[in-house]
Amino acid sequence: MSNLEELTLYLTIDNRTAFIDGTHIYNEILSHVPRLHIFNFCICTEIKMDDLVHRLSKDDIQETFPNTIYQKVDCMVQYGDYHRVCHVSSVPFMFDYLGYIGNTFPSIIFSHIKRLTVDDRVAFEHEFFNRIAWSFPLLEHLCVINFMSPSQISKQLNSNDNQLNSIVKYPHLIWLCIESAHIDYVEQFLNETKTHLPSLTKLTVFYGHLYVVTENFTRYITRRNCMKVNELDIDNEKIERSKDFNAYFPLL
The missing domain is CATH 3.80.10 (Leucine-rich repeat, LRR (right-handed beta-alpha superhelix))
Structure with a gap:
């Protein structure tokens, strides 16, 4: 994995207590692939509604992405009655x-x-x-x-x-x-x-x-x-x- 130069990743994850954000992507993926220079991704996280969880905005999520992600990143956050959904993806969207x-x-x-x-x-x-x-x-x-x-x-x-x-x-x-x-x-x-x-x-x-x-x-x-x-x-x-x-x- 350390020699990986290109990665395409589409994930949908539920039953979490927090959104997947830039910090998580860096710690769990990018820090392990130092030669990566092309990273096309879309990660969708769904969590159940909890009034005690801080309500994050699109800007809050985007600010967590480090400069080491090479493509432009966009984010969509949606709050429903019973769940919250967050999409983070590279732009242009390749899926x-x-x-x-x-x-x-x-x-x-x-x-x-x-x-x-x-x-x-x-x-x-x-x-x-x-x-x-x-x-x-x-x-x-x-x-x-x-x-x-x-x-x-x-x-x-x-x-x-x-x-x-x-x-x-x-x-x-x-x-x-x-x-x-x-x-x-x-x-x-x-x-x-x-x-x-x-x-x-x-x-x-x-x-x-x-x-x-x-x-x-x-x-x-x-x-x-x-x-x-x-x-x-x-x-x-x-x-x-x-x-x-x-x-x-x-x-x-």
């Missing part, structure tokens, strides 16, 4: 998966990521999905976990009559998972006036939400994003394949 990020993430382009999970206790507004589309241009698989409804202001901005509202475009997205999300996010993704999904072939969604948003598979503006779906995952619900349903999902 194809990133899990459990929330509303706050760096304004950079993740040019390698194809699979992403977003999760937050704060609602995702329309602008958040615009940022996701910009930062993850090659995204193929998106999972949304959020049970909070967007604000009324956001809903007004997303109304069909608002010509200033930009349509979110995910040209490469083939799999969308929104089964653990508020019904408003089903509306957000299936309504073609809000989101464009030209490549979507797999949809994972709660059937009751799908039924309501599509108005029993009769609503025109939610049909186009469903037309290419050839795999529908709907939590063991029995589907009544009506004429309208078949028109919505002609490839099933």
Whole structure:
């Protein structure tokens, strides 16, 4: 190991009482590989919520990284109701998966990521999905976990009559998972006036939400994003394949 010159490392660690930070990385890794000059890494730490633990910010974490780490380092810290998640990674991000990020993430382009999970206790507004589309241009698989409804202001901005509202475009997205999300996010993704999904072939969604948003598979503006779906995952619900349903999902 002492002769190692290049290292690529992706780790997800849970059941800890503290985040993995720069000090830990230096003591446990860098101090043992003096010849290392390329270090691509992403380390995700999840700890259970404890009110006695000091609440660390992104800046607190980044200040722990020594100058001996050769690439630029970025950090994302998210505090949920029951757990805390921290990602520390080298930049540019060299991996194809990133899990459990929330509303706050760096304004950079993740040019390698194809699979992403977003999760937050704060609602995702329309602008958040615009940022996701910009930062993850090659995204193929998106999972949304959020049970909070967007604000009324956001809903007004997303109304069909608002010509200033930009349509979110995910040209490469083939799999969308929104089964653990508020019904408003089903509306957000299936309504073609809000989101464009030209490549979507797999949809994972709660059937009751799908039924309501599509108005029993009769609503025109939610049909186009469903037309290419050839795999529908709907939590063991029995589907009544009506004429309208078949028109919505002609490839099933």
